[in-house]
Amino acid sequence: MSKTFIDLYDDYFDDVYRYVFVKTGNKWDAEDIVSEVFRKAYENWGHRSNPTNPKAWILAIARNTVIDFYRKRKSLPLGEEIDSYFTPIPFEDPFDESRELECLKKSLSHLSKEDLEVTNLRYFAGLKFKEIALILKKTEESLRVKSTRITKKLGALVKKCLGEF
Numbered sequence: 001m002s003k004t005f006i007d008l009y010d011d012y013f014d015d016v017y018r019y020v021f022v023k024t025g026n027k028w029d030a031e032d033i034v035s036e037v038f039r040k041a042y043e044n045w046g047h048r049s050n051p052t053n054p055k056a057w058i059l060a061i062a063r064n065t066v067i068d069f070y071r072k073r074k075s076l077p078l079g080e081e082i083d084s085y086f087t088p089i090p091f092e093d094p095f096d097e098s099r100e101l102e103c104l105k106k107s108l109s110h111l112s113k114e115d116l117e118v119t120n121l122r123y124f125a126g127l128k129f130k131e132i133a134l135i136l137k138k139t140e141e142s143l144r145v146k147s148t149r150i151t152k153k154l155g156a157l158v159k160k161c162l163g164e165f
Helices: 003-024 027-045 054-072 079-085 099-108 113-124 129-136 140-162
Strands: none
Touching (some): 003 027, 003 054, 054 129, 113 129, 113 140
16 A cells, blocks of 8 residues: 555544445444545555545545445435435444534534535635535535534524524
């Protein structure tokens, strides 16, 4: 293995794992998918010169691998309906169960599929807008505006849930 691929693995493993875990909600599936992501990345690493944005490149592979994972499951519907399985599953922390966290979970369920994907990539995978734009094939500016609107919407939903107006 080349040193540059090892660096890629070391630098982005946690981000890829966190993103995949949020998408699957299951540590065993997440571990399998993450290993598949890095296998695919390794196989393609030699075929292309170093990607200009390696984090966006590896997370695009992760996103596509998660989609493939759900498509391969015969018990799940395919096509447009598969997007309904991409809701974020917040990490369960027994020491942090609070009313605010419950309200945030409820509020996330009111977001559109596209808004959830932007939220997952931005906050769970820790990507910058430039990297999200590469993955989703949207402009950086439109994603900034969308993120601001999502944040305001979530804030209003959480306040409503908490009984604050």
